Every structure is written in structure tokens, then in C-alpha cells.
Amino acid sequence: NGIDPAITLATLPQFAHVENGQMAATVKIIPFAVASEKLRQVAALCAGKQIFSVHPFKPMKVGLIQTTLPGTKASVLDKTTRITQSRLARSSSQISSEQRPPHESGAVSQAIGKASAGNDMVIVFGASAMSDCDDVVPAAIRQAGGTVMR
Incomplete structure (x- = not known):
């Protein structure tokens, strides 16, 4: 979202309970199109990094x-x-x-x-x-x- 407001990454809140098959995140191009340079910037920002993760519950x-x-x-x-x-x-x-x-x-x-x-x-x-x-x-x-x- 910080590179261009047309590109949106939305996730469930931190520590949310996720069921099998449930959508945990989505990426949207709000106006249905965006300049390719903006997409390259987002890809470069995310490259080689863990963007988000889902961890299983620890049995106790x-x-x-x-x-x-x-x-x-x-x-x-x-x-x-x-x-x-x-x-x-x-x-x-x-x-x-x-x-x-x-x-x-x-x-x-x-x-x-x-x-x-x-x-x-x-x-x-x-x-x-x-x-x-x-x-x-x-x-x-x-x-x-x-x-x-x-």
C-alpha cells in the first residue's frame, strides 16, 4: 500500500485463528490496472523476505x-x-x-x-x-x- 494506493495487500489480523482452506491474505489492484514499474517496486520490496506466515497451534x-x-x-x-x-x-x-x-x-x-x-x-x-x-x-x-x- 505504501508504494501506490492502487496496490493493496490485506491480511487477517495478527494471531487470528485460521481454518484449513480459509483465505488468510489477498492482494488487490484496486482500479484493475497499475503501472508495471509500481509492480516491480512491490516485487523488489518483497523479494527474499517472509511477508507473512501462518503457524500451527502448539499442542499443550x-x-x-x-x-x-x-x-x-x-x-x-x-x-x-x-x-x-x-x-x-x-x-x-x-x-x-x-x-x-x-x-x-x-x-x-x-x-x-x-x-x-x-x-x-x-x-x-x-x-x-x-x-x-x-x-x-x-x-x-x-x-x-x-x-x-x-
């Missing part, structure tokens, strides 16, 4: 933690596990461990530490909605040596 081992409160139904936790595994499967990732500690910062912190040891990523679902940055799950993340970013 995931530790799943779901906190529990009195009255938490196992069927709800089981459904969360199934849905999460289904979503992770899209990137060839899998849940390799699952823990269901009580909804207390110390217990959750210990679960995070244990899950961190053998997994690439840890996902924590809290049994109660977070009301502030010092709630049980963020406090547990900090206690386990993590950083809470928002």
Missing part, C-alpha cells in the same frame, strides 16, 4: 483446576471438564490433570503449584464469581508465585 498439556463450594454439583464440574477438553482439542491440546480443591486461597494455591509442575498451562475455574483482585483465585495465583494481570 493443561492442568485443570475447578474450585468447589458446599453444594457444588459434580455434574456441573464434569460438564465444564468436557467442554474445556473439547475446546482444547481444536489445538491438539489435552487436559492431563484435574483437581477440585475447596474454594480457599491456600488450597487453590497448592493445586496451582502441583498442576504447574507437569503442564504447559493451568486453567482455574472458580466456584464463585470474582468480586475484586484480592478474591480467592487471584490471591491463590499470587501465593503460587504467579502474576495477576488485567
Whole structure:
């Protein structure tokens, strides 16, 4: 686009999820014709360089933690596990461990530490909605040596 506004290269945004067969980029000559010198300039600019790329998802081992409160139904936790595994499967990732500690910062912190040891990523679902940055799950993340970013 910088050489001549008639020449347009458009791509999906950086880090966009791309399905097999989906168009990821397009080059358009807007008025349907452009001076050959302009095309040579674009070709020279691109020659020998990687213009863009698409990388596959990296499969990951995931530790799943779901906190529990009195009255938490196992069927709800089981459904969360199934849905999460289904979503992770899209990137060839899998849940390799699952823990269901009580909804207390110390217990959750210990679960995070244990899950961190053998997994690439840890996902924590809290049994109660977070009301502030010092709630049980963020406090547990900090206690386990993590950083809470928002």
C-alpha cells in the first residue's frame, strides 16, 4: 500500500485463528490496472523476505483446576471438564490433570503449584464469581508465585 494506493495487500489480523482452506491474505489492484514499474517496486520490496506466515497451534498439556463450594454439583464440574477438553482439542491440546480443591486461597494455591509442575498451562475455574483482585483465585495465583494481570 505504501508504494501506490492502487496496490493493496490485506491480511487477517495478527494471531487470528485460521481454518484449513480459509483465505488468510489477498492482494488487490484496486482500479484493475497499475503501472508495471509500481509492480516491480512491490516485487523488489518483497523479494527474499517472509511477508507473512501462518503457524500451527502448539499442542499443550493443561492442568485443570475447578474450585468447589458446599453444594457444588459434580455434574456441573464434569460438564465444564468436557467442554474445556473439547475446546482444547481444536489445538491438539489435552487436559492431563484435574483437581477440585475447596474454594480457599491456600488450597487453590497448592493445586496451582502441583498442576504447574507437569503442564504447559493451568486453567482455574472458580466456584464463585470474582468480586475484586484480592478474591480467592487471584490471591491463590499470587501465593503460587504467579502474576495477576488485567
